[in-house]
Amino acid sequence: MISINTRLKTVKENDLEHAILVGVRLKDDRSSWSLEDSLVELQQLAISAGVKVAGMIMQKVARPSPYYIGTGKLDDLVALQQSTGSEVIIFDDELSPLQQKNLEQVTHVKVIDRTALILDIFARRAQTREGQLQVELAQHQYLLPRLVGQWSHLERLGGGVGTRGPGESQLETDRRLIRQRISRIEKDIEKVRTHRTLYRQKRERAGIPVVSLVGYTSAGKSTLLNALSGAGVMVSNSLFSTLDPVTRRIRLSGGFEVLVTDTVGFIQKLPPAVVLAFRATFEELQEADLLLHVIDITHKNTLEQAGTVKSLLKELNLSEKPILTVYNKVDLLPESQDEAGFNNLVQYYQNKNADAESIVLISAAKKWGLKELVTTITRMLSGSTLLCGDIM
Numbered sequence: 483m484i485s486i487n488t489r490l491k492t493v494k495e496n497d498l499e500h501a502i503l504v505g506v507r508l509k510d511d512r513s514s515w516s517l518e519d520s521l522v523e524l525q526q527l528a529i530s531a532g533v534k535v536a537g538m539i540m541q542k543v544a545r546p547s548p549y550y551i552g553t554g555k556l557d558d559l560v561a562l563q564q565s566t567g568s569e570v571i572i573f574d575d576e577l578s579p580l581q582q583k584n585l586e587q588v589t590h591v592k593v594i595d596r597t598a599l600i601l602d603i604f605a606r607r608a609q610t611r612e613g614q615l616q617v618e619l620a621q622h623q624y625l626l627p628r629l630v631g632q633w634s635h636l637e638r639l640g641g642g643v644g645t646r647g648p649g650e651s652q653l654e655t656d657r658r659l660i661r662q663r664i665s666r667i668e669k670d671i672e673k674v675r676t677h678r679t680l681y682r683q684k685r686e687r688a689g690i691p692v693v694s695l696v697g698y699t700s701a702g703k704s705t706l707l708n709a710l711s712g713a714g715v716m717v718s719n720s721l722f723s724t725l726d727p728v729t730r731r732i733r734l735s736g737g738f739e740v741l742v743t744d745t746v747g748f749i750q751k752l753p754p755a756v757v758l759a760f761r762a763t764f765e766e767l768q769e770a771d772l773l774l775h776v777i778d779i780t781h782k783n784t785l786e787q788a789g790t791v792k793s794l795l796k797e798l799n800l801s802e803k804p805i806l807t808v809y810n811k812v813d814l815l816p817e818s819q820d821e822a823g824f825n826n827l828v829q830y831y832q833n834k835n836a837d838a839e840s841i842v843l844i845s846a847a848k849k850w851g852l853k854e855l856v857t858t859i860t861r862m863l864s865g866s867t868l869l870c871g872d873i874m
């Protein structure tokens with residue numbers, strides 16, 4: 483198992499590694515994200531994982547080769563890696579085990595993909611037992627199909643004495659150990675989850691509505707929770723600052739109370755292993771009476787980010803929930819440098835947009851627009867009769 487654990491720790495703690503990033507656009511890719519923007523995001527992920535980006539390579543290809551990129555680009559990649567002395571190459575898309583092995587054999591450095599990078603950030607951020615278990619589960623699930631690649635080179639040498647036998651049995655042992663570990667983690671997660679279900683039932687009896695913050699990573703969800711409740715949740719400009727869900731009770735106008743939950747952010751190309759492992763966290767969202775979709779209005783990819791969140795909500799069967807769209811970071815817009823400018827902008831927006839009812843503009847950092855936000859939350863919850871009755 484030592485070799486497996488070493489592979490899992492793709493990026494070393496407290497050690498600035500230098501990386502080359504590689505982005506590829508396949509011909510049949512229907513993503514709304516441009517190759518360049520996706521790579522810029524990968525760069526932010528790399529920085530969030532403590533990696534220094536030394537160079538980037540991009541290519542559009544019809545279909546992936548055994549090296550994912552074409553052979554000409556592969557030469558460029560090797561040259562760039564050597565001239566920068568980079569220790570790691572990070573691909574923006576999931577590599578097959580064989581592609582990863584082929585690339586490592588040619589470049590002689592570690593080759594990882596976006597998924598491994600995201601899992602590495604998650605491993606650094608997880609604070610609670612449940613969060614750590616979920617990350618570990620995701621890592622093992624990511625690794626399991628990839629074990630094949632580590633031994634197949636022995637088979638390709640022609641098999642027979644000294645290759646197929648030991649290789650195969652080692653592979654089986656590794657697989658079995660990982661499967662055992664996976665089922666142990668699943669059981670542990672189940673235990674933690676039972677705890678949470680009990681807590682949830684208690685809350686349901688108390689009848690307090692739940693408002694859940696959802697949105698792209700770094701949209702400002704935790705900043706908003708802090709602004710609403712003084713929660714003191716960690717906020718940072720690195721991606722995936724929040725991993726473990728946090729719930730705070732806040733008082734709305736009229737003395738009503740709601741629970742506001744902050745949770746892991748979304749990102750494009752969210753790895754299936756992560757979705758699977760964080761099932762419990764995402765399932766919590768099913769309990770929400772209202773979703774606040776927090777959007778960074780100033781990001782270059784605001785539309786793409788919002789679209790990514792919407793399709794993930796659909797995948798998680800959450801798109802039927804009442805949703806309030808919250809445009810955040812309005813203080814960064816040139817029209818609203820101060821509160822008076824902000825109020826003018828809100829007024830202008832409300833007059834102009836027929837659907838302004840379910841959209842609120844705010845600055846979580848400056849605490850602008852929070853009163854309007856709270857009023858809208860109250861109205862939406864009252865509309866669903868959740869705030870009727872005596873819950874105090």
Ligand SMILES: Nc1nc2c(ncn2[C@@H]2O[C@H](COP(=O)(O)OP(=O)(O)OP(=O)(O)O)[C@@H](O)[C@H]2O)c(=O)[nH]1
Nearest residue numbers: 699700701702703704705718722723724747846847
């Ligand atoms: N100027 C400005 N910056 C903001 C605002 N809201 C959040 N930020 C900044 O945006 C960055 C991300 O904020 P977070 O609250 O950590 O975002 P998040 O959505 O919780 O991100 P994850 O936990 O990574 O999913 C931080 O640097 C915040 O200071 C805002 O209203 N205005």
Ligand SMILES: [Mg+2]
Nearest residue numbers: 703704723724
């Ligand atoms: Mg957060």
